[in-house]
Amino acid sequence: xxxxxxxxDVISPGLQTTVQDHPGRPGLQSKGFFPAGxxxxxxxxxxxxxxxxxxxxxxxxxxxxxxxxxxxxETSVAVTGADGSGLxxxxxxxxxxxxxxxxxxxxxxxxxxxxxxxxLYLAVAGGIDVPVVMRSRATYTMGGIGGVEGRAxxxxxVLNGRPVPDPARLRLPMALRPxxxxxxxxxxxxxxxxxxxxxxxxxxKDFVGRQWKVDLNSNRVGTRLxxxxxxxxxxxxxxxxxxxxxxxxxxxxxxxxxxxxxxPVILGPDGPTAGGFTVIGTVVHAGLWKVGQLRPGRDxxxxxxxxxxxxxxxxxxxxxxxxxxxxxxx
Amino acid sequence: xxxxxxxxxxxxxxPAIAYRAAGxxxxxxxxxxxxxxxxxxxxxxxxSAHFAANPVAGLIEAAPGFRSLLLHYDPGTISxxxxxxxxxxxxxxxxxVRSLVIxxxxxxxxxxxxxxxxxxxxxxxxxxxxxxxxxxxxxxxIDYIVEYNGLPDREALYATVTxxxxxxxxxxxxxxxxxxxPLDPRNAITVPKYNPTRTWTAEGAVGIGGPCxxxxxxxSPGGYQLFGRTITVFDILARHDVFRDDPILIRPGDRVxxxxxxxxEVLALRRDVLENRYEYTIEDDPFxxxxxxxxxxxVRAEAEKLGSxxxxxxxxTEVP
Numbered sequence: 001x002x003x004x005x006x007x008x009d010v011i012s013p014g015l016q017t018t019v020q021d022h023p024g025r026p027g028l029q030s031k032g033f034f035p036a037g038x039x040x041x042x043x044x045x046x047x048x049x050x051x052x053x054x055x056x057x058x059x060x061x062x063x064x065x066x067x068x069x070x071x072x073x074e075t076s077v078a079v080t081g082a083d084g085s086g087l088x089x090x091x092x093x094x095x096x097x098x099x100x101x102x103x104x105x106x107x108x109x110x111x112x113x114x115x116x117x118x119x120l121y122l123a124v125a126g127g128i129d130v131p132v133v134m135r136s137r138a139t140y141t142m143g144g145i146g147g148v149e150g151r152a153x154x155x156x157x158v159l160n161g162r163p164v165p166d167p168a169r170l171r172l173p174m175a176l177r178p179x180x181x182x183x184x185x186x187x188x189x190x191x192x193x194x195x196x197x198x199x200x201x202x203x204x205k206d207f208v209g210r211q212w213k214v215d216l217n218s219n220r221v222g223t224r225l226x227x228x229x230x231x232x233x234x235x236x237x238x239x240x241x242x243x244x245x246x247x248x249x250x251x252x253x254x255x256x257x258x259x260x261x262x263x264p265v266i267l268g269p270d271g272p273t274a275g276g277f278t279v280i281g282t283v284v285h286a287g288l289w290k291v292g293q294l295r296p297g298r299d300x301x302x303x304x305x306x307x308x309x310x311x312x313x314x315x316x317x318x319x320x321x322x323x324x325x326x327x328x329x330x
Numbered sequence: 331x332x333x334x335x336x337x338x339x340x341x342x343x344x345p346a347i348a349y350r351a352a353g354x355x356x357x358x359x360x361x362x363x364x365x366x367x368x369x370x371x372x373x374x375x376x377x378s379a380h381f382a383a384n385p386v387a388g389l390i391e392a393a394p395g396f397r398s399l400l401l402h403y404d405p406g407t408i409s410x411x412x413x414x415x416x417x418x419x420x421x422x423x424x425x426x427v428r429s430l431v432i433x434x435x436x437x438x439x440x441x442x443x444x445x446x447x448x449x450x451x452x453x454x455x456x457x458x459x460x461x462x463x464x465x466x467x468x469x470x471x472i473d474y475i476v477e478y479n480g481l482p483d484r485e486a487l488y489a490t491v492t493x494x495x496x497x498x499x500x501x502x503x504x505x506x507x508x509x510x511x512p513l514d515p516r517n518a519i520t521v522p523k524y525n526p527t528r529t530w531t532a533e534g535a536v537g538i539g540g541p542c543x544x545x546x547x548x549x550s551p552g553g554y555q556l557f558g559r560t561i562t563v564f565d566i567l568a569r570h571d572v573f574r575d576d577p578i579l580i581r582p583g584d585r586v587x588x589x590x591x592x593x594x595e596v597l598a599l600r601r602d603v604l605e606n607r608y609e610y611t612i613e614d615d616p617f618x619x620x621x622x623x624x625x626x627x628x629v630r631a632e633a634e635k636l637g638s639x640x641x642x643x644x645x646x647t648e649v650p
Contacts, residue, residue, distance in 0.1 A: 026390050026391065026402060027390050027391045027402070028391075029391055029393035029400070029402070029502070030378070030391060030392075030393045030394055030500070030501060030502075030582060031501055031505060031506065031576075031578050032501045032502045032503060032504055032505040032506050032507055032547075032578070033505050133566070134566075134577075142504060142505070143504070143505040143548075143566065144548065144566070145505075145566050150566075188353075189331075189351050189352075189353050189354065190331050190332070190333045190351065191332075191333025191334070191350050191351040191352060191358075192333055192350035192351060192352045192358040192360075193333065193350070194333040195333070197334075238364055239364060239365060239366050239541075240364060240540075247364065248364050248366070248395070248396045248397055248398075249395055249396050249500070249502075249509060249542075250358065250360075250395025250396065250397070250398040250400065251358075251393035251394065251395050251398070251399075251400035251500070251502060252400070253352040253353055253355070253356035253358075253400060253402075255353055256352065256353070272502070272503045272504070273393070273502040273503060274393070274395060274500065274502030274503055274509075275502075275503060276540075279352065279358075282351070282352045282353030282356065283353065284353050284354045285353070285354055285355055286354075305331060307331060308351070308354055308410060311353070311354035312354055312405055315354065315405075
């Protein structure tokens with residue numbers, strides 16, 4: 001491609017590292033595409049802003065770490081997200097949440113993320129140059145499109161970029177950094193299928209009152225929680241199926257808490273677009289980034305119910321963090 | 331706080347409507363009761379076409395389900411209040427469902443019944459996941475579908491599949507996967523899904539789960555009982571011209587008619603598709619709801635009789 005040049009040589013690809021952009025591919029759900037894009041939209045956007053990019057530019061999502069890249073060109077990068085990854089530049093600690101200049105021959109590496117948090121995000125000045133497929137560069141694993149050939153990175157991949165002027169060096173102040181932990185509180189709104197017609201009032205109280213465990217079998221498609229027996233307000237799903245969690249198929253919202261029998265699953269950006277199970281609650285935009293930092297098999301969640309007005313106010317506060325005017329210049 | 335934002339009873343030509351909260355960027359609009367009434371889906375199709383023709387600033391998409399639309403909106407562009415007002419307005423200008431003539435295409439697809447790839451998917455399932463599944467006989471789900479519906483034999487099932495047009499109520503789950511229902515009520519069959527699900531299904535496999543027939547657009551896991559294989563319905567690489575502007579063949583509101591061919595033929599046709607030599611049979615054929623209602627009424631008695639025979643068979647058949 002004209003104007004592109006090699007940025008990184010992938011020495012070790014990590015577990016399921018993908019190229020993502022934000023917000024991915026909204027508006028294609030009626031064709032069966034969920035939006036893809038980063039699971040933690042906040043850390044991802046901050047990384048881009050730190051290197052002078054549009055907040056949605058294409059960067060890397062690195063679940064669980066273990067990535068090694070050789071730098072092929074002089075440029076600036078920023079890494080954000082999970083703690084405890086042992087991130088280094090040529091063996092010396094590389095600070096998260098700030099702009100870092102890199103040069104050809106440098107090596108960026110991290111080990112297995114110890115947490116708190118689960119995913120790292122790496123942005124590079126000018127963004128990663130992969131083809132736009134159906135309006136976006138985001139890798140959509142379910143459809144096998146976007147990113148590098150529709151798949152996670154492999155050893156030997158070369159990621160390209162475009163030359164851009166050096167961005168200012170910035171740092172996200174501590175006070176603005178997303179709070180990572182092991183026991184999370186995540187904001188939800190009730191519904192679309194909650195009490196009184198699908199769940200009992202007590203079911204909803206249990207849902208928000210209970211501490212949920214994040215199942216090991218969680219990924220970009222969905223975050224599975226531990227099974228819980230709801231009482232349900234209906235004896236069965238009627239024409240839709242035997243179990244009261246069954247409904248006539250409809251489209252699902254991203255962040256929807258899709259309850260398949262006794263197992264709630266938070267639908268991720270690569271999730272199924274539609275199906276025949278109740279969505280009892282929906283994680284609001286301001287809470288959605290946290291889902292990307294939940295450690296499978298380790299972390300716990302308490303859901304906190306918010307109103308629409310609260311959700312919108314919280315979203316503004318989260319988006320405040322992506323405004324570089326609040327960043328420190330280095 | 332209530333999951334239901336507002337509800338309105340059926341009035342005039344409008345079905346009952348419930349607006350349900352789905353977070354701060356989505357609203358789920360549900361129509362009518364939870365019944366398998368295709369007229370509700372025709373209404374959904376009509377409202378979604380309305381939004382396609384009359385875009386509402388800030389409404390990113392209205393994604394259909396069987397009897398619902400999921401509205402995805404940008405709260406920075408349109409307030410919740412204005413969104414609901416715009417949707418109400420759209421509902422109010424909908425003509426009566428029975429007067430609708432829905433833009434639709436009739437797509438004829440070849441199908442080979444009891445093909446070897448579907449048998450292979452079932453064989454792998456029986457070998458690696460569940461050996462004692464009641465929905466498997468001789469590496470196939472076909473006899474189970476036949477028995478569950480009280481059909482006399484396999485030929486009767488094949489005739490049921492080829493004897494009606496299948497209405498694509500919506501597309502989803504995977505990219506390009508059509509969820510189809512029979513337009514002739516006499517051909518309504520039903521079958522429980524796999525338990526647990528299958529990890530592999532061939533691209534192009536055709537199966538049934540509940541009352542709904544689906545074509546697998548890509549190689550994927552799945553839970554429907556398989557009975558045949560057709561040609562490509564999704565190709566992101568657009569190796570055939572039919573996918574040049576859209577990787578998805580079957581849109582919501584399209585109909586599919588299956589034409590029986592041998593397995594050899596379907597494999598040859600699949601090669602022709604890959605080599606861009608096949609000519610897909612697609613006719614623009616607007617769908618008149620009034621005609622549908624009239625035809626359905628004409629066969630209702632027969633359909634109900636068949637339906638009760640099926641229910642009797644269901645009671646005698648084991649569920650996976």
